[in-house]
Amino acid sequence: MTLRTPLCDVLGIEYPIVQAPIGSATCPALAAAVANAGGLGTLAVTWRDGADARSAIRETRELTDAPIGVNVVLDERAKSVATETHIDACLAEDIDVVSFSFGEAAPHVDRVHDAGAVVIETVGSAAEAREAAEAGVDVVVAQGWEAGGHIQSEVATMALVPRVADAVSVPVIAAGGIADGRGIAAALALGADGVWLGTRFLATREANVHDTYRERVAEIDETDTQYTDLFDKGWPGMAHRVVRNGTIERWEDADRPASGRRPGETDVVAEGEGGEQIERYDEALATPDVTGDIEAMALFTGQSAGLTDMTRPAGDIVAELATEASTRIEKLAERLDT
Known part of the structure; x- marks a missing residue:
């Protein structure tokens, strides 16, 4: 079977697998490797100035023709560069997808849409998801508390994803605790249209980490x-x-x-x-x-991290995840038929 959901059409990708914006660990090499393998590669730009953000996007574009995304944190406590500066830089480089986290995307939705890009917002509850969808966000990420890095919710992924999926009609991406094909199959069963993996992509050759x-x-x-x-x-x-x-x-x-x-x-x-x-x-x-x-x-x-036991090229991980998830879904269907 082919691992494809409505999220793939919205984002223009082959597999419903998104590399999370794992702060300074993101880099052009990682985002491009994920994109070239059929997922959505993402750059975190919050801790870059406008010129650095544009440079990173250009460098990534040189490595892939596939869609790529950027993430902008909206919480002013976390940043020294204005949100508008980041949006200016990203839209000037014709970015395909802009995701917002730790704040409401609503004030920026129309501008990003006018530039032809997709808007994603990370949420931690069904109520936040409804507000985001009503504001015109194209996709929501339901981030459970199992996730690494900074976290928006105290609700586990298993409980959060179906609540969010029931609350909105836009595609939902599940985040938190997912690192293999079984997790992807489970997320889809819960009502998600895709997955958002950070920890698994930290342990890749391309990740910009010590x-x-x-x-x-x-x-x-x-x-x-x-x-x-x-x-x-x-x-x-x-x-x-x-x-x-x-x-x-x-x-x-x-x-x-x-x-x-x-x-x-x-x-x-x-x-x-x-x-x-x-x-x-x-x-x-x-x-x-x-x-x-x-x-x-x-x-x-x-x-x-308990499911992440070796360092691999990011592209290999995307391919492996897609195959594992498809195989798991097929095996579940066989079991249910017996």
């Missing part, structure tokens, strides 16, 4: 992550899921003190390529140019 980070994602179990708001320097108050590490254990041993009284609050644990200092509890992502105590940093990872 080797130590990539290795940790591949070696940990589903019980080795933590939902917390501990790494709040740079995005205060926003919940996230990370690998449990020494920073978390040290904080727990100190009886979980509030920000400002945490152990090692001003410790510099690493440095970026330009010499910028990364303190303990920073939300900075461990990219290849970072040096220092990588394992002490926020290693954003979802519970699906």
